[in-house]
Amino acid sequence: MESKQLKWGYLLVLSLVWGSSFILIKKGLIGLTAIQVGSLRIIFAAVFLLLIGFKSLSKIPKEKWKYIALTSVFGTFVPAFLFAIAETELDSAVTAILNSLTPLSTLILGAVVFGISFQKRQVWGVLIGLVGSLLLVFNGAMNHPNQNYYYAILVVIASICYAINVNLIKRFLSDLTPLSITTGNFLILIFPALAILYATGFYDVMTVEKVQHSVLFIMILGVVGTGIANILFFKLIQISSPVFATSVTYLIPVVAFFWGLLDNEMLTSIQFLGAFIILIGVYLSAKK
Template identity: 75%
Template structure:
């Protein structure tokens, strides 16, 4: 299969996996606090990746480890906690929508800091997708006035972190395998995440039934939604452009809304219309 077709397969798979991550975070927060959830997510992903990818670590040149550390910080460590904290006050669907600002941030940071080139249709696609996202956010805020939407700022910060991460990978780690990058990231993060978990009080409540139920959701989130998904994402970055790779965040809300329906979250016709606009934005941002 040609790379131009394979990249769409990767994009679809990632949208399904990451679109499901927000409902897993929601379920995990029932028995865990945000620091515990973020730490466990990283730890489970780290253990999984070290089991399957530890042989790839020697392939990382010494000069690349500083970029591995930077991408682990911006691509995983900070967002894992920011999303968990944000979803204590805003809906998982709103969180997934705000995450769709990542391609816009990727384009802006790529042009300003990394001198990456972009085409006019990518700008149009991002703006159209952004318009759809704004429509969804405004409609969600109108339907849930009781929520503290200032916590949405945390998701915006996370999207900037993701944008930095993507540009760093494309610029400095393009010659490494996705498995090496991902395993290296989580090797760096394991000890910091464990320290946060230790001081979060998790081991004092680990025997509680509700906590154990929530941990099961985070195991899925860590292994599939973080470990496997990052390998696919880094591969997608290498075979396409940073803007196309991050356009997965336009499809994520569509999947998240589907899970919302199953979890008794009401969707309005305006939200469905916004999702359609987002799909148009994805197509335009990827079109050559």
């Protein structure tokens, strides 16, 4: 009973943290490029985690490091850049809604790649979720001609990366502590992130006031929305299932939508319908 209550507590906290991440990315893009946002997000998270979790690295067996490397790429590195690039064209609320496709991706990959069984109802859930996504994207493209909705494909790819990540963790890393996994991930990522940031010319503009304001938002995103949140998320995967853990994306759009309202974003009635259809599809795919 305690474990059941604990996993719902993790789910709620993560929805609040990650639901706020999209508006932080948007604010970061005011003074930074998408590549700089992705790099800084990883660097801030890495510095924080290495400070608090460096000793936990000794608990990772040598044979597990290949899975640590894979989860670092699929769970953090690729999505960090894809979301930042996507939000250069899409509203933060729309990006968060499309991110709710992650449980569907988890179900499909779990069945096809990892041999997890599924039910006919869950297949319907996948199809319904896809219909809702298409409705959301096409209506958004019609009503927001200034936004390039082809960038929605990047969010879908990111959701697939997350799905690969949670299945890898559940299958190969469940015996490690969440802090060990997360710290190992960012130990691997900090060096390529620093190299990429240097290549963007960030150090030439870092004294500009607008850039410094954006860096502050990304520092919060990196430490809280990436570092701390990943520790909680990996713990949630270990005490529940991959599909339940990714169901945090049901609640993320609600938080992101309210942040979007405060920042003068608004969805059309058809986009609301598309978002609702997506959540129905996700619910059907995740329901036991």
